[in-house]
Amino acid sequence: MPGKFCVSLTCATDSPDKATVAFVVANAAVASDQETVVFLSTEGVRLAVRGAADGVAEEGFSPLKDLMANFAAAGGKIYVCSPCFKKRKLDDTALVTGAVIVGGAKLVEFMSTGCPSVSY
Amino acid sequence: MPSETEEPDWDAGAMGCGDLVLGLRARLLPLAPGTMFRLRATDPAAPEDIPAWCRMTGHALASANHPVYIIRRKGA
Numbered sequence: 001m002p003g004k005f006c007v008s009l010t011c012a013t014d015s016p017d018k019a020t021v022a023f024v025v026a027n028a029a030v031a032s033d034q035e036t037v038v039f040l041s042t043e044g045v046r047l048a049v050r051g052a053a054d055g056v057a058e059e060g061f062s063p064l065k066d067l068m069a070n071f072a073a074a075g076g077k078i079y080v081c082s083p084c085f086k087k088r089k090l091d092d093t094a095l096v097t098g099a100v101i102v103g104g105a106k107l108v109e110f111m112s113t114g115c116p117s118v119s120y
Numbered sequence: 121m122p123s124e125t126e127e128p129d130w131d132a133g134a135m136g137c138g139d140l141v142l143g144l145r146a147r148l149l150p151l152a153p154g155t156m157f158r159l160r161a162t163d164p165a166a167p168e169d170i171p172a173w174c175r176m177t178g179h180a181l182a183s184a185n186h187p188v189y190i191i192r193r194k195g196a
Contacts, residue, residue, distance in 0.1 A: 027138030028169075031145045032176040062139055070142055 004110065005029040005036045006117035012046040013056060019047060020058045022120040023067035030076040037110055038071065040099075041081035048080040048099040049090050072098030079107055127190075129158035136163030141173050144191075148179065153195025162187045 007029070009022040022038065030036040046052050047068070056064035072078070078099040085092065085101055092101060111117070130147050132140055140161055148157055161170065167186045174181040180192040 024138040027142045029138075031138065031141040032173055033178075034176075067138070070139075074142060074145070 003034050004113075004115040005034040006107075006111055006115050007036070007038045008117055008119040009038055009040055009044040009047070010042045011120065012043050012052060014043055016056045016064065017058055018120040019044070019053075020056065020061045020064050020067065023064060023071055024061060025118060026076055027067060027071050027074070030071060030074045036071075036076045037079050037107075038076065039079045039081070039107055041084050045080050045084045045088060045090065048078060048085065048095050048101075050094045050096050053096075068096060068098075072096070079110075127156045127158050129160070132159060132161040132163075134162050136161070136165050137169070140166070141169065144170075144173070145177070148191065148193050151193045153193055155193045156182065157191045157193060159189040159191060160187050161189065 007022050007026045009019060011018050013019070026036055026038045040048055053064040053068055061067070076098060078096070079102045080095070080099050082101050082103050095101070128147070128151060130144070132143060135143065140163060144159060151157065159170070166189070167184065170189050171181055171184060174191060178194040180194065182190040182192050
């Protein structure tokens, strides 16, 4: 039952609980043969930079860094909001595996043919 | 590693949600089509999650007796 799935995440280490659960759900989606995108916007874009997730380990969950690496290794994609990233003056040469900086058109294209989503 | 006469298995312990199905996928896909796989998963969500995962991915849930699930890899 292949399909698409989008997880929208608007926080990073400012809300480690939400960031962790977002990637847990994303991993469930990609493991279920869904073409899965995690869309990072506003504060969430900070997670696209290598090292940003280091040290985030919520009780009862795998470390966020591992969740993100597992997601990418399973074929998941991370879309990073371009204006949000630029606004924060983050380093676009240090993106985590699976991350790509995109504008709105890329996200709209992905979702326009029908795509369930969940937001954190 | 299991012998040729034993079904491959994985004791996932209390692992759940995305970690569980991602780990299950990684262990099941390298197997030959039709292989029977024994999963042990004590997570309380497993009775709902494992059948749903099998429906989505096309693998057959041969039996479900929580916490033990027998899954036949798709493709045969």
